Amino acid sequence: MRIIDLSTPVDAKVWEPNPVVHEVLSPAEGAVHMAEGMRDNHGLDFDPAVLPDGELLSLDTMTLTTHTGTHVDAPSHYGTKTSYGTPRHIDELPLDWFIGPGVLLDISDAGTGTIDAARLRRACSDIGHTPGPGEIVLLRTGADVRSGTPAYFTDFTGLDRSATAFLLDLGVRVIGTDAFSLDAPFGHMIREYQRTGDDGVLWPAHFLGREREYCQIERLSNLAALPAPTGFTVSCLPVKLAGAGAGWARAVAIVDES
Known part of the structure; x- marks a missing residue:
């Protein structure tokens, strides 16, 4: 088969009549974002530096x-x-x-x-x-x-x-x-x-x-x-x-x- x-x-780098917006939260930024969320929403302190390379997961946000x-x-x-x-x-x-x-x-x-x-x-x-x-x-x-x-x-x-x-x-x-x-x-x-x-x-x-x-x-x-x-x-x-x-x-x- x-x-x-x-x-x-879907590519934000090429021409479109309705432009594509592609925003990326990097794995390192994702770690900080998670730590801030745990503190603000759950009252838990977490140091993202303990993660391998200080990274968690990336997150892509696309507008299209x-x-x-x-x-x-x-x-x-x-x-x-x-x-x-x-x-x-x-x-x-x-x-x-x-x-x-x-x-x-x-x-x-x-x-x-x-x-x-x-x-x-x-x-x-x-x-x-x-x-x-x-x-x-x-x-x-x-x-x-x-x-x-x-x-x-x-x-x-x-x-x-x-x-x-x-x-x-x-x-x-x-x-x-x-x-x-x-x-x-x-x-x-x-x-x-x-x-x-x-x-x-x-x-x-x-x-x-x-x-x-x-x-x-x-x-x-x-x-x-x-x-x-x-x-x-x-x-x-x-x-x-x-x-x-x-x-x-x-x-x-x-x-x-x-």
């Missing part, structure tokens, strides 16, 4: 959004009103949605903007496989090479309504992308709306989630490392954040090489 990491790291790094969007992220009832949060979704056979569709030849259902049908034809219920579709746009730069958030390919509906009609519940979003870049959509007056070009993939219950995995990486378009298992279990519209995930592909 080989495990291929498909996740983008649930949409930083590789994450899974829940239906509640798409809006408060849906045609199928109350949209579920990330902690309320069935775990079996997030472990299943993977299908890799390569759309890396598309430019910035959106692709339609016809393009996805061609991608399925190219690999000789049409996704079905329980399968997790991963879209390789090639955008992950720009991860950590401003261009990652402005130059990528998304799905239009027809493309998203095409996959949902096949019974797919989880759609992943190595781009920032399953929709086109914000600027592209707004310019298209201003040009056409058609509000259907605004966040069509996300807003279809108000009619059809499904999840997106955004900000995947390393899809080029997958050995084949099928024949692997995807695990993208989201962190159990109560009442949240998304949860971080360590997405991996599991390849049986026996």
Whole structure:
């Protein structure tokens, strides 16, 4: 069994539209912090110098959004009103949605903007496989090479309504992308709306989630490392954040090489 990491790291050193703040309490500082807490809260005096090297444990505090790094969007992220009832949060979704056979569709030849259902049908034809219920579709746009730069958030390919509906009609519940979003870049959509007056070009993939219950995995990486378009298992279990519209995930592909 080989495990291929498909996740983008959360890194405070790289550019993000919502900056990540990473504060570290060192092991030495942790020892002092513990001693102060024992004195203030329990009336106990403890000299941290008796610890090996005067160190206890480190503590990391991170400030970030649930949409930083590789994450899974829940239906509640798409809006408060849906045609199928109350949209579920990330902690309320069935775990079996997030472990299943993977299908890799390569759309890396598309430019910035959106692709339609016809393009996805061609991608399925190219690999000789049409996704079905329980399968997790991963879209390789090639955008992950720009991860950590401003261009990652402005130059990528998304799905239009027809493309998203095409996959949902096949019974797919989880759609992943190595781009920032399953929709086109914000600027592209707004310019298209201003040009056409058609509000259907605004966040069509996300807003279809108000009619059809499904999840997106955004900000995947390393899809080029997958050995084949099928024949692997995807695990993208989201962190159990109560009442949240998304949860971080360590997405991996599991390849049986026996």
